[in-house]
Amino acid sequence: MSIPVEQANLFGQIGRVRVSLRRLAVWISLALICLAAFSALTLMQGIDRQLRDVTETYAVRNAARELTQELSQAEASQRGFLLTQDREFLEPYRSAVSSIDQRVAALLEMTADDVDQAGRVRSITGDISGKMAEMARTVALVEAERPEEAQSLTATGMGARLMAEVSQTLEDFIAEEDQKLEARNRAIDQTRIGLVGALISALFAAAILAYALLSRAQRQVSDLAKRQRGLVGLNEALEAQVAERTRDIEDARAHAERERQRVETLLQDANHRIGNSLATVSSLLALQMLRVRSDEVRVALEAARLRVHAIASAHRRLRLGGDLESASADEFLQAVLDDIIATQTNQRRIAITGEIDAIQVSARDATTLGILLGELVTNALKHAFPDNRQGRITVKLARDDAGVVTLSVADDGVGLSDGQAVSEDGLGSVIVRQLSGQFGGQPVYTQSSEGGVAVSIALPKLGEPPVLQGER
Incomplete structure (x- = not known):
């Protein structure tokens, strides 16, 4: 009252x-x-x-x-x-x-x-x-x-x-x-x-x-005493509110964690599905090769099959970090190399080794970088070791003295003859040049110290955020 x-x-x-x-x-x-x-x-x-x-x-x-x-x-x-x-x-x-x-x-x-x-x-x-x-x-x-x-x-x-x-x-x-x-x-x-x-x-x-x-x-x-009792009451109320908010935050965090895991699972599943679909395409190309009598067509189909397989491997091997937006280059590219090694008919003839630093790259750049690596290694396997020649391919990814990420692929194969240059009209060269250009770099071909060919590509834009439409 x-x-x-x-x-x-x-x-x-x-x-x-x-x-x-x-x-x-x-x-x-x-x-x-x-x-x-x-x-x-x-x-x-x-x-x-x-x-x-x-x-x-x-x-x-x-x-x-x-x-x-x-x-x-x-x-x-x-x-x-x-x-x-x-x-x-x-x-x-x-x-x-x-x-x-x-x-x-x-x-x-x-x-x-x-x-x-x-x-x-x-x-x-x-x-x-x-x-x-x-x-x-x-x-x-x-x-x-x-x-x-x-x-x-x-x-x-x-x-x-x-x-x-x-x-x-x-x-x-x-x-x-x-x-x-x-x-x-x-x-x-x-x-x-x-x-x-x-x-x-x-x-x-x-x-x-x-x-x-x-x-x-x-x-x-x-x-x-009254104020103290009032403060005790307020303190208890605040503690109750804090406990309730803490429970809400914990529930929200648990829900966010579940959602993150679900999204990560969906992304992984999507990447696996894309990789499996591309692997199916690669298998279809391999079946087509068996029915083709022309050597030129067979070589073209084999090159297409290897490129499709490299793309499929990049998608299947992609493992995103906790933020679902980046991946570690050493884990991802080493897995791509392992997958390429597993597809070779004679794994003991050509050894492929990787010296890759733990560099964080975005998911978009990781897939492109995996395709670029697969193309370079595939070109080396295709041209550097004719006549069942044995050899080694070394892959390196590290930052130079200026802090720019550099990718290099070197082999100890037959190399280039005196005065011979790498053909820039071939499909492989075109693909490597276009993929390198996405990271602001150009491939540089030199004679390897071991007698083969070394390809070095500086990637200054690797890791930069993508440019949105309308930005300048």
């Missing part, structure tokens, strides 16, 4: 909206993660600054507390020495006085960056200096054995007031530092809460992003 177009469009819009929402969620998650990371970095830097401030506040507070203790120690030692005139109180007194100067210098250095704190410390140093001067005057009077004056100086209450003011100022300073410390601790707590919130936001955004990426990865894996 098909889905309506409107419903399909609605599904498509919903799918696009979902994709857009997923992309928006991913971008928002990335923004939240970046923002949380930046916030966490900023808060961590703030916490570092607050921790440094807290540490410095503790140091200032402790320095003020230690300064108060040193002042109390110096005052207590001074009073003890005043009341008892025991010099053992001088050592802790002088140690406290020396430490007070160092404490004041350290406190001034710690508060140098804060103008308010530095002002308060400088205001305290004046009171401390006055108190230290008062205590030093008292100790000096006691050491000079003037205790009454020292006690009179103490009785004025100035030292006590100075000590009370210094102690109160230091206590106020310490209380203020305590308030700052509490405020900074609260700020650290707030910063810590903000940092925890930023980390939670980052984790939440990372969870959303991971979910979105996981969902996308699952969809991609699902899509890949």
Whole structure:
């Protein structure tokens, strides 16, 4: 059942909206993660600054507390020495006085960056200096054995007031530092809460992003699985088609092979039928020879019979190659020679040998070449060995240095007398000349090195495709 177009469009819009929402969620998650990371970095830097401030506040507070203790120690030692005139109180007194100067210098250095704190410390140093001067005057009077004056100086209450003011100022300073410390601790707590919130936001955004990426990865894996199943299905379909086409090709090839074999059989059968028919004609000529009394007629019939037999042999011996259009010259011409040898009445008197190269020629040229070879060998058998003379005929077919196919037939017969030439009016010469002309060559007759006649014919057109009608 098909889905309506409107419903399909609605599904498509919903799918696009979902994709857009997923992309928006991913971008928002990335923004939240970046923002949380930046916030966490900023808060961590703030916490570092607050921790440094807290540490410095503790140091200032402790320095003020230690300064108060040193002042109390110096005052207590001074009073003890005043009341008892025991010099053992001088050592802790002088140690406290020396430490007070160092404490004041350290406190001034710690508060140098804060103008308010530095002002308060400088205001305290004046009171401390006055108190230290008062205590030093008292100790000096006691050491000079003037205790009454020292006690009179103490009785004025100035030292006590100075000590009370210094102690109160230091206590106020310490209380203020305590308030700052509490405020900074609260700020650290707030910063810590903000940092925890930023980390939670980052984790939440990372969870959303991971979910979105996981969902996308699952969809991609699902899509890949579907595509893989689709590809597997297509592959199986293609393999089935390829198998079917392969079977069709194999069937077609087998059919073509059967047709080729059938055509080859028909051609071979046709050639055999032509050869057998020509052999029948040759036999009829032989029978006619037996009834003829004239030697001239008998010679003519014998020549005709041999030529018909050569043509019949060429057709019977023709064996085409796999293309049904060509034949190998060495197999075909050697078979023709064997057939000529078999027709001789006395095969031992004249030996016929062939040196034929494996040259591929067309079926039309093969038949003509076989007839030409038969005519040359027949002429040699007829004229070269009179009076039952023994001898040899050598047939060669090869390419010369220029690549032109050359046919030569040489005998060691009686040869030509001095000044004698081959008659060009004879039927055999005419046939050889016409057949040679079909391959673009002319017969050349020379005296053989063995004493007979050698016929050499260059065949430059052998193997060329036939010229069709209308071509130039």
